[in-house]
Amino acid sequence: MIRVAFICLGSYHIKSWSKEQNFDRQSSYSIALEQVINVANLKETKDKRLECNFFIVENTVSDERQVIEELKSQFSNPIIKDVQYINNNDLGSKNKGAGEYTMCRAVTEKHKEKLATYDWIVYYTLRQIIVAPIILKTIYESNLTQVNTPNVIVGTVSSMYANGKNIPGTPNNYCDMIFAMHPTQFFDYVESMTPEELTKRKMSSEANLFNFVETGRGNGSIVVKNLRRMGVMRYDNVINKTEIS
Numbered sequence: 001m002i003r004v005a006f007i008c009l010g011s012y013h014i015k016s017w018s019k020e021q022n023f024d025r026q027s028s029y030s031i032a033l034e035q036v037i038n039v040a041n042l043k044e045t046k047d048k049r050l051e052c053n054f055f056i057v058e059n060t061v062s063d064e065r066q067v068i069e070e071l072k073s074q075f076s077n078p079i080i081k082d083v084q085y086i087n088n089n090d091l092g093s094k095n096k097g098a099g100e101y102t103m104c105r106a107v108t109e110k111h112k113e114k115l116a117t118y119d120w121i122v123y124y125t126l127r128q129i130i131v132a133p134i135i136l137k138t139i140y141e142s143n144l145t146q147v148n149t150p151n152v153i154v155g156t157v158s159s160m161y162a163n164g165k166n167i168p169g170t171p172n173n174y175c176d177m178i179f180a181m182h183p184t185q186f187f188d189y190v191e192s193m194t195p196e197e198l199t200k201r202k203m204s205s206e207a208n209l210f211n212f213v214e215t216g217r218g219n220g221s222i223v224v225k226n227l228r229r230m231g232v233m234r235y236d237n238v239i240n241k242t243e244i245s
Helices: 019-040 043-047 069-074 096-115 134-144 183-191 195-201 205-219
Strands: 002-010 050-058 080-085 120-125 152-155 178-181 224-227 232-236 241-244
Touching: 002 019, 002 096, 002 134, 019 050, 019 069, 043 050, 050 096, 050 134, 080 096, 096 120, 096 183, 096 195, 096 205, 120 183, 134 152, 134 178, 134 224, 152 205, 178 183, 183 205, 205 224
Parallel strands: 002 050, 002 120, 050 080, 152 224
Antiparallel strands: 120 178, 152 178, 232 241
């Protein structure tokens, strides 16, 4: 059995948004959560002896009454091991990566001993919808590798659009919508940078992830599998388009 812990990051409630806008935002989290749970329960996943559990953490909600019923009902699924509301987005409002770092630290502080028992930890920004289980397929295949077995799975990905455009990713960045690491490497990643320092440097989480992985490759602590596709779909509010990476 290959045990996989998904750390699912979210920001459900935007203070400046209307009730309707926040409902739509949370609905997208609910759709993404339903999809990843379906992926975890696929016959293909079970046949590969992949056991997936979920640790959900959210940084904008102070009261679960701010969470829509669809999401709350999903949280009762037994493969969801915990839901944390940390209500701390002070740095996240200035730097998205800092907010995600704060959430990762909250999960590891609470569950480090339990997370250490898993074979892989998947970092997953939950509002992105998994359209292909590439990350789980790669985890399974890495378990079959006898030489240079990867302990980190990341992606240098381009974005595909419905009009046929394919825009390359930013150089010296790894996709941080979803990636996977062995617990040791993940804990090192979380400890390698503070949310405060990330904000001070005005560094993106994608660049920080790249720097961490490349440093590990240099000192021999990381064997990386770099994917060209991560199998996630997201809606880009800035350009008002859906993209697949």
